[in-house]
Each structure stands twice: as C-alpha cells, then as structure tokens.
Amino acid sequence: MYSDFLRDYLIVVFFGILAFAVVGAFIGLASLVRPDRPSEAKNTAYESGVDPVDGGWSQSQIRYYIFALLFVMFDVEAVFIFPWATRLEEYGMFGLVEMTIFIFILALGLGYAWRKGVLRWV
C-alpha cells in the first residue's frame, strides 16, 4: 500500500523535475543568444510610457477596512444558508422559521452597524 502511495508521488516528483528542467533550459538558451545591457530606465515600472511617481507600494485607506470586515462576516455567514437552500422543500416550515431567526440575528448586527454610523462613507 505504501509503495503504491509513494509511486504516485514519484510521478509528481518527476513531473516537477521535468518542469524545472524545461523552463531552465529555455531561459538558459535565451540568455546565451540575447544581448545583455541592463540600465536604470529598464528596471522602472512600465506605466504606459509616463514616468512613474513614488514607489510601487501604497497603503490603502484605513476607512476601507470596516467595510472589508463587515463584508467578510456577512459573506461567511452565508455558508449556513447554502446547505439549507439545497433542501429547502424538505425542511419545510421548520427550516423556514429557523432560517428566519438566523437571518434576524444577522440583521440585528447589520442594523447595529448602520445605527452607529459605521456604514457612512466619511
């Protein structure tokens, strides 16, 4: 059993080696024939011909993060709604009431965020 298991992985290893070898060979061949004259201008970021300003790293506005957090919360809670939705008819009234309570509690959270002014774009 273990030898089968290892043999499966041997294929993966060969495949990996092959991939590296092929890519390495192509790049190596290309570097033999291409001209090599590095300069400062060639290393700058390409921005449609305009000279780039500042560095490549920029910080996002901190006010995005509350929206991101709220989105993640409510998005992930949907994970409980999908299994219910696939067998909606079978769960019938019982499932509907359960899901209404669940969504009511989620809505309380959203209402709270709205009331405390978190949803306003400042």
Next chain:
Amino acid sequence: MLLNQFLLLAAVLFAIGVYGVLTRKNGVLVLMSIELILNSVNINLVAFGTFNADVSGQVFALFIIAVAAAEVGVGLAIVLLIYRNRRSIDVSEADMLKG
C-alpha cells in the same frame, strides 16, 4: 479510499502554521498562520468525514469556517487598534506588561 494523502497534507499545513505562529513577529502574519492551522483541521475533518461516510465532519468544517471569520474580524480590529495607537503591529514590541 485515499486518506493518507489528506492527513499528510493537513499535518504539513499544521506544522507550517505552528512554525509561523511561533516565529512571526507581525500580528497579521500570526493570524494568517493560525488560519493555516484551522484549514489543516478542515482538511482533516472533511477527509475523515468522507472516509467514514458521515456528514458531521463537513458540518464541523462549516462551523470552523464561520467561527474563523469572526476570529479574524476581531483579530484584525485589535491589530488595527494597536496600529493606530502605536504605528506598529510588531507583536514583540507589545511589551508594556511583563508576564
């Protein structure tokens, strides 16, 4: 049924996650490492659940996904709070209180 592969993958992810928690100084990266551990748990659960033909493993994984989102939400909020007051999220700099 191929169970071992999944368990090995989970074990490797778990080990990487624990390594990250113990060595990283950046609060956000520590949270990401913990996320890795949680995902290794999910892989374990789903693999075992399928292996045993039992659905509770998948249910458990769903709950872990939802709770992990809440944990990360709270965690990021606290890390951002510290960043606002201190301009740094280096965990090792949080040393005003000495255990």
Next chain:
Amino acid sequence: MLIAQEFVRPIIDWHGVAPELTLLAIGAMVTLVDIIWNEKAQRIIPTLTGLGFLAALLPVLTLWSDRDELPRVMWDGAYVVDEYSLVLKGLFLVSAYVVVLLATNYMHDGDYYEGEFYQLVSASVVGMLVMTSARDLISIFVAIELISIPAYLMAAWRKRDLKSNEAGLKYMLMGVFASALMLYGMSLLYGFAGDTRLAAIAPALRSSESIPLITLAVVFVVVGFGFKVSAVPFHTWAPDTYEGAPTPLTAFLAVASKAAGFVALMSVVIVAFPEQSGVAEPLLWVLAAVTMTVGNLIAMRQTNIVRMLAYSGIAQAGYMIAPLAVFGDVPSSAARAIVIYLVIYAAMNLGAFAVVITAARKTRSGEISSYGGLFQYAPGLAVLMTLFLFSLAGIPPFGGWYAKYQVFLVLVEPATTAGYVLAAIGAVNAVLAAFYYLSIMKQMWFMPEPNGDHTRVQITPSLQAALAITAIVTLVTGVLPGVIPDVGDLVVALP
C-alpha cells in the same frame, strides 16, 4: 459515499433549552433597544442586562424543581440537561449578574462604550450556558468560541490605553492559537470515532489499536483547554490580560470564563477519555502540580493586587485540575469536587475583585501598598476583604476551606501514590499561599494610609449588592457546605 438522509424534524424540549433561549432573546432585545434609542438608552442597558440574567435563572430553577424529568437528552445525545449542567448554569448566571453590578459604575464613570459591553457579556454568557450542556465536539467548540470572542474585544475595551490594547492582543492571539490546537486534536478524535458525540467517542477510543495518534489527540485537546483555564505553562497571557483589561472584565475572565474552560475540560475528559485515563491522568497530574506551585511562587512577588489575584487564580486553577488527575478511578466524585470548588471560587474571587474595584474608586491605584490604612477609613471593606482572603487561603470556616477539603478527599480516595503525592503538594501550596494573602491583610490592618488621606470610600448601591451576594455565599458555603446541591453523575446518554 454520503447518502442524503430523510429529514426528520428534531424533537426539541423547549423547557430544557429555555434558559439559553431566554438569555438569547434578552440579548437581542438589548441590541434592539440600543439600535432604536442609541445614546438615550445607555443608562438603562446595564439594568436590562442584569434583569435578563435573573430572568434566565427562572427556567433553571423550574428545571431544578422538576428534577424527576432529568436528564433531558436532546439532539441524539449531543445536548444534555442534567443536574450537573443546571448547577453550573445557575453559577454562570449569578456570576454574570455580579459582574454587571461591578461594571455599572466603572463603565459609566470611565469614557467607555457602555451598551456594547453588556451585549458582549450576555453573548458570552449564552456560550457558557450552552457549554454546560454540550456533550458534542461541535457544540463544545462553538460554545467556547462564543465565550472567548466577545472576551477578546472586551479585554481591549479601553481603546486609547496601550496597556488595554496589549491585553486584548495577547489574549486574542493566545486564545485563537489554543483553539486551533484543540481543534486539531478534536479532528483526530472525530477521525477515530467517526462521531462527534463525546459518549460515542469513549468506546471508540477503547477498541482502537493505533495508540500513538490517540495519545496525540488527547494531548492536543488537553493542552488547548489548558490555555483556556490558564494552566502553567500555558498561563503567560493571564496576568498581562488581567492587568490591562478593565477590572470588572478581569473579574469576569478570572471567574466565569475560567469556569467555562473547566466545564469543557471536565465534560471532555470525564465523558470521552475514560478509556484513555492512562494517557490523560499523568498529563493532568503534572499540569495540576506545576500550576499550583508556579502560580503561588510568582504570586508572592507581585506588588499589583490585580496581578497577584491573577497568579493566585492560576494557583487555584491547579487545585481544580487536581481531581482530574485521578478521574479514572473516581469520575463522579472528581466532577463533584470541581463543581463545588468552582462555585466557592466564583464567590470569593468575585468578592475580592469587588473590594478591589470599590477601593480603586478612592485610591485610583492597584498597588498593594495603596491598601495601607484601609481599616481606619473603611472598616467594613477591610473586614470583607479579610473574609475573602481567608477564604482564598483556605482557612475555616469560610468557603475556600471546604472546597480544598473536597479536593483532598478526592485525591486520597483511590489510595494511589500519585494521589497522595499530589495531595501533599497541594497542602504545601496552601501554606505558601497563606503568606501573600496575609501580607495584604497586614497592609490593610496595620499600615498607615500612604498619603494620610482618610476620606471615606463611597460604595455605590450596585457595588454594595455585589459585595453582599459574594460575602453571603462565601460565608454560607463554609459554615453549611450542604447547601451546595449535589451534582450527581455526568449523564452519558446515547439514544
């Protein structure tokens, strides 16, 4: 492969889940009040939450009076209401009520968010109520997270204070890491048993052949809970978090949150691991011995009273783990001793925190030296603090004595060397602990007030109520220990 099963509507015993539902409804109502009236509602929210805890206590009492119906088993044995869980539900609701009393003035006087604090406390207490009845890995996990996540936020409640931020960060990172470790152990347990119910896991651990992985799973689960109950060597977050967090929340963490960790540890160890007691017992033995010794040794060197109480709480946790070190031979008396210890510990520790919060209204300091002269300007407070400290030290006739006595009884019951040695370590530690409790008493009774300021301490009505409740429970449990209801066996029920 997985086959879609016919959906059978679960039969829900509404009376059995009434405490949880009541508290959930009241928590939702408090949030609604906050949404509708916003700023105007901030004054009534503490009262509303406190009443909510008392309202949720009513179904607990009716369930208790209807004891013949127990145990009520729901969801195929995943959720059990038995005597054990009812006693603990009562404990959590009363402790949470005392915490609300402690927080009322503290939160109002400081520049904090008020309404949210109480909403988070009630969310956390819902988790605790669920925890007492949970006999299933999934519900234990969800309950423990429902308890912890609001607590992470509350620890960082003083937003502008770097210490509080740090308290929240440390608590959150350690707590999340601990639950991740615990979950890995749980996933292995589920793999062995093919079932998440604790009662179904126990027989699977007996029949299985592959021992090393089971050992790994047991160790991971115990270590994960070790973080939650702040057992040494997983305690490093506790003193920092306790010092940085708002003091009422510290009382909540040190009592209710820790007790919830113990409930989880007890349920899992006693119900699911009886066949693996050979693995779990030595581990818990070492945890108990190290926790009480290290906790006491570090507590002696503290100058801040909250940190000292934190370390003393760690030492007390050692006593609470101790009965689990012999649980294989005497599972029911171990559970009984821990529940008794939890009830008494909650009363005396909340009482000590109530005195600390009251005194800090005048001294504005947490240093032990600031307690000098307390007897001259606030004799009542000094007497109460003495009562709580005597009880914490385990001096009769106060509650702490009976709690420790029960633990020692359980340790010697199986008549094993391990039990005797642990009891001896516990006895030595009780003597060690007396030293630092006595040093506070020396400050209060014999030292002069450092600034010569002898104005009286103003004790607000809610603090008076909190002090009264905790003092009465501490006294009564010590003098008449029979009042603590017998918790019986943990019900292991599978349909």
